[in-house]
Amino acid sequence: MSIESMGVEWKSLEERARVHAALGDVARLAIVDALGVGDAAPGELGALLGMPTNLVAHHLKVLQDAGLVVRGRSEGDHRRTYVRLVPEALVSVGSRLLNEVPRVVFVCTHNSARSQLAAAIWSRRSRVPAASAGTQPAERVHPRAVKVARRRGLDPAAWRTAQVHDVVKPDDLVIAVCDIAYETLPADARPRVHWSVPDPAPADTDAAFEAAYDEIAGRIDRLEPLVSQSGAEGTRA
Structure with a gap:
């Protein structure tokens, strides 16, 4: 195996490790589980999961840095943002029926x-x-x-x-x-x-x-x- 190919593989492993680390928290896993079905505003996630806004913001930043979620501004009320899951970063997000x-x-x-x-x-x-x-x-x-x-x-x-x-x-x-x-x-x-x-x-x-x-x-x-x-x-x- 060449040094060049090992560098590519190592980078891929690091990216995967960031995803696993981001999901290694119960609260963040709950957020991902909730977003697996549909998008939600940060405040809605807080209400759904019983988390204060500052804690939701922290967990969303970790998930966003890991490439698991993205934010988009509402086409209706431009003051609102919605968080959505990035499916390419997570093939399966849970099995809630x-x-x-x-x-x-x-x-x-x-x-x-x-x-x-x-x-x-x-x-x-x-x-x-x-x-x-x-x-x-x-x-x-x-x-x-x-x-x-x-x-x-x-x-x-x-x-x-x-x-x-x-x-x-x-x-x-x-x-x-x-x-x-x-x-x-x-x-x-x-x-x-x-x-x-x-x-x-x-x-x-x-x-x-x-x-x-x-x-x-x-x-x-x-x-x-x-x-x-x-x-x-x-x-x-």
Whole structure:
């Protein structure tokens, strides 16, 4: 083995060791476990885990330095930041199951792109039924979302926009795929999971919509094995 190759291997070992060290604390492991399902603001993590804000900030810095989490500013309330897990740095983040889920409902503001794509991708991956809705539904689905769906083998022919209160039921697993919907939904439709997926509409390019598709598909691939179905069995598409 050459010195050069040993240097590369040693660097890789050091990076892996930083990840293991960051996870070698119960509080940080709990934070990673919480972020394995969806994104959260630091204050939400503190409330969920019963930690003071200064302790949350310390643990988040350690996780961020290890490359396990990143922060992003909310597209709704710009004073807020959300923390998200970096899946490439951690292949598996735990095995907490979301038990007895009768249906998954993906929600965004206009129900014209991200939530429609999410419901369609989910339906192709899981036996658990899926639907989508918006807090301020647009008149139609965004043409670029339709274009991306068809290019990825989805059928958007039956897609229609809908209002959250006309769709969401008490037992649904509500997943907000945009910051604005997450921050404005009332308590009776409050999302259990939040994915801070950037809105592709302002850029209005195929690349932006493709990026949103890839982001959502990756998150669904990580969440779907953790969701167990209740009720009648379906068939996987």
